Amino acid sequence: MRTLSEWSSRMAIVLRLASFLAYRQVRRGSLWTNLLITSVMALTFLNLIFIGGILVGLIESASTANRTLYTGDVLISATQTRPYIEDSPSAIALVRSLPWVEALSARYTGIADVEAGYRSKTNYTDIPNETNALLTGINPMDEDAVSGLRSRVIAGSYLDPQDSEAILMGADKLYQYSPIDTPGLRTLKDVAIGDRVRIKVGPHVKEFTVKGIVKGKVQEIDSRIFMLDTSLRELLGRADKSVNEIAINTFTDEGAVFTKEALVRSGLSERARVQTWVDAQPKFIRDIKDTFALLGNIVGTIGLIVSSITIFIVIFINAVTRRKYIGILRGIGVDASVIELSYVMQALFYATVGTVVGALVLFCIIKPWIDVHPINFPFSDGVLSVTAVGTSLRGALLIVASLIAGYVPARMIVKQNTLDAILGR
Amino acid sequence: MTKAKKRVSTQVSPLIAVCSLTKTFHVGDAEVRALRGVSFTVREGEFVAITGRSGSGKSTLLYQLGALDHPTSGEVIIDGVDITRISGKRRTAFRLDKLGYVFQDYALLPELTATENVMVPLMMQGVSTDGARRKSAEALQRVGLGDRLLNRPSQLSGGQQQRVAIARAIAHEPKILFADEPTANLDSETSETILDLFIELNRFGQTILMVTHEKEYASITGRVIMLADGEMVSDKSPKRVQSRV
Ligand SMILES: Nc1ncnc2c1ncn2[C@@H]1O[C@H](COP(=O)(O)OP(=O)(O)OP(=O)(O)O)[C@@H](O)[C@H]1O
Ligand SMILES: [Mg+2]
Numbered sequence: 001m002r003t004l005s006e007w008s009s010r011m012a013i014v015l016r017l018a019s020f021l022a023y024r025q026v027r028r029g030s031l032w033t034n035l036l037i038t039s040v041m042a043l044t045f046l047n048l049i050f051i052g053g054i055l056v057g058l059i060e061s062a063s064t065a066n067r068t069l070y071t072g073d074v075l076i077s078a079t080q081t082r083p084y085i086e087d088s089p090s091a092i093a094l095v096r097s098l099p100w101v102e103a104l105s106a107r108y109t110g111i112a113d114v115e116a117g118y119r120s121k122t123n124y125t126d127i128p129n130e131t132n133a134l135l136t137g138i139n140p141m142d143e144d145a146v147s148g149l150r151s152r153v154i155a156g157s158y159l160d161p162q163d164s165e166a167i168l169m170g171a172d173k174l175y176q177y178s179p180i181d182t183p184g185l186r187t188l189k190d191v192a193i194g195d196r197v198r199i200k201v202g203p204h205v206k207e208f209t210v211k212g213i214v215k216g217k218v219q220e221i222d223s224r225i226f227m228l229d230t231s232l233r234e235l236l237g238r239a240d241k242s243v244n245e246i247a248i249n250t251f252t253d254e255g256a257v258f259t260k261e262a263l264v265r266s267g268l269s270e271r272a273r274v275q276t277w278v279d280a281q282p283k284f285i286r287d288i289k290d291t292f293a294l295l296g297n298i299v300g301t302i303g304l305i306v307s308s309i310t311i312f313i314v315i316f317i318n319a320v321t322r323r324k325y326i327g328i329l330r331g332i333g334v335d336a337s338v339i340e341l342s343y344v345m346q347a348l349f350y351a352t353v354g355t356v357v358g359a360l361v362l363f364c365i366i367k368p369w370i371d372v373h374p375i376n377f378p379f380s381d382g383v384l385s386v387t388a389v390g391t392s393l394r395g396a397l398l399i400v401a402s403l404i405a406g407y408v409p410a411r412m413i414v415k416q417n418t419l420d421a422i423l424g425r
Numbered sequence: 426m427t428k429a430k431k432r433v434s435t436q437v438s439p440l441i442a443v444c445s446l447t448k449t450f451h452v453g454d455a456e457v458r459a460l461r462g463v464s465f466t467v468r469e470g471e472f473v474a475i476t477g478r479s480g481s482g483k484s485t486l487l488y489q490l491g492a493l494d495h496p497t498s499g500e501v502i503i504d505g506v507d508i509t510r511i512s513g514k515r516r517t518a519f520r521l522d523k524l525g526y527v528f529q530d531y532a533l534l535p536e537l538t539a540t541e542n543v544m545v546p547l548m549m550q551g552v553s554t555d556g557a558r559r560k561s562a563e564a565l566q567r568v569g570l571g572d573r574l575l576n577r578p579s580q581l582s583g584g585q586q587q588r589v590a591i592a593r594a595i596a597h598e599p600k601i602l603f604a605d606e607p608t609a610n611l612d613s614e615t616s617e618t619i620l621d622l623f624i625e626l627n628r629f630g631q632t633i634l635m636v637t638h639e640k641e642y643a644s645i646t647g648r649v650i651m652l653a654d655g656e657m658v659s660d661k662s663p664k665r666v667q668s669r670v
Contacts, residue, residue, distance in 0.1 A: 009551070013549065013551050016548060017545070017548045017549055019547075020541075020544075020545075020548060020554070021534075024536050024537055024541065025535075028536035028537075028577075029536065102484065218556060240658065258563070261593070280669055295525065296618055324532075325534050325535070328518065328528075328532045328534070329524060329534075329545070331493060331520065331532075332520065332521070332525075332545065332546050332594075333518065333519075333520040333521025333522070333524075333546055333549055334521070334545060335517055335518075335544070335549065336514075351507070380543065411574050418493060419488055419493045420496050422493070422528070422532065
């Protein structure tokens, strides 16, 4: 008991004197030194967050776009073995009856050849300006309610319910927007809004007018051609009302899971594939997500090591230049633990202020700016993915690193011979 | 070589007892024998000057006595403790409790005010911040710096800085005050005021060991120990002070 109280009063002395020294050393130190150290810390902190955040953000927005534009929250699609969802009207009715469902869009699809510029073709032997695409018949209002497709029209305008001879072209099918043209991946050249294209499905051929062009950086949208569901059924000669995809939006995220479960229980999954947006994510997104998370962690770890070394160097230089004073303190009887703790406190101060400044810059400047000006990547509009938890965790890591990186150099200097330190030899 | 006169205290045990103290430095293959067996004792309340030519071992001796260095052989017993046998934390604690130092270059902490510089050893002893501030102000008043409490070292003259250093060295009431050429960086007028201060402190009972190579300054003390080539060549008591005893 006595030793414990001795120990605690000793701790109180050490703490009091260490903070007395640390506070004055920081406060009366050069303003420029303080600014420099703090900004190095803030930048180090940003470095810790930024690259990983961008990498994860890129893939997250790709995944979000796929969810918004293509799958909705739950996607019902035809299985590999059947051309369409059998008994679609009852499936649709069932979906509509579920309490979690906000909106749905039923889509008909069919593969077609598309040819442009056939009227100006002068020579019979000229290579036709041709591509193929997945035709998608939609109810424009339902589709817009689920995916907001209207907002993804980058030229021309969206389909109206009476536009029976109009199409929306996915940007990937046009050379102008996707300048790739290989024998395996053909694109249409010189197609403008208002031009007519010829669409062939098996024996059926029909001319359509290009009314708009859509681009959402989602492959399933950008490589399709959209038209009214009625037009597509006519073109395909389909009398039944069997659709190929049903994209469903639910009110909440859990709603998506409940919806899927309800549909599976109803037996629908025996004749169609029922997936939540998570299940329906393209494999490449899942693969990249893991890779990017790994990369982000590697970059973050390197960033943390660099930060630790930075703090180490800063505190080390600080301690080396003050070696004589450290010697004097030791000489007049100040315990090593006090001096070490005062340096740890300084490191802690710089790391904390740096982290706070870094976090302010991140959340008040960088994040809002990138949200408004996303980074333009081929497969997504990259935003910065930062979470409060992730940020605090990294801040905490940085502070722990600074504790160690502040302690070690102080200890190194304090350990040196006191007299040598005082005499500067 | 003159034999060093041994002062044997008959009444009380000495505050400092130095016995066959040697210190040898190794520089490459060469040996520098800075102290070659020095022995003497100091009683409480003495003011001792240590003089000698440059390189005679004065500073080296002071560092051994001040528990700042470890001698090669010999004993230094201060207040009953053989300080050559303690190390680490205990040595630091011993310096804090029993010793005070005044260095030639003042050795003040630049970012602390005069008061705060003096507060450091007090706080280390566990005096509360307010208590340390009060005691520190008192010590500064004693050295005549009552009006410079909040100045930083850079805002003080050399003489004033040395007074702060003296205040820091005496504020925690050490048994012994060590000073290595405390006036070497000061002009003669300022030096005399510093020496007067030492005399004053000694008059109130402070034991002082001061290194100086100025014979004139040595003569104001009660006792002069002279070193040459690491050996004690004389140990005299100037008349002026002797008459006082
Ligand atoms: N760290 C060291 N390494 C090697 N030799 C040393 C060391 N310190 C002191 N010496 C040598 O020991 C001898 C005594 O040195 P010391 O500093 O005690 O002399 P001093 O009497 O204080 O001289 P001064 O009046 O010039 O200060 C000198 O010859 C010096 O060169
Ligand atoms: Mg010397």
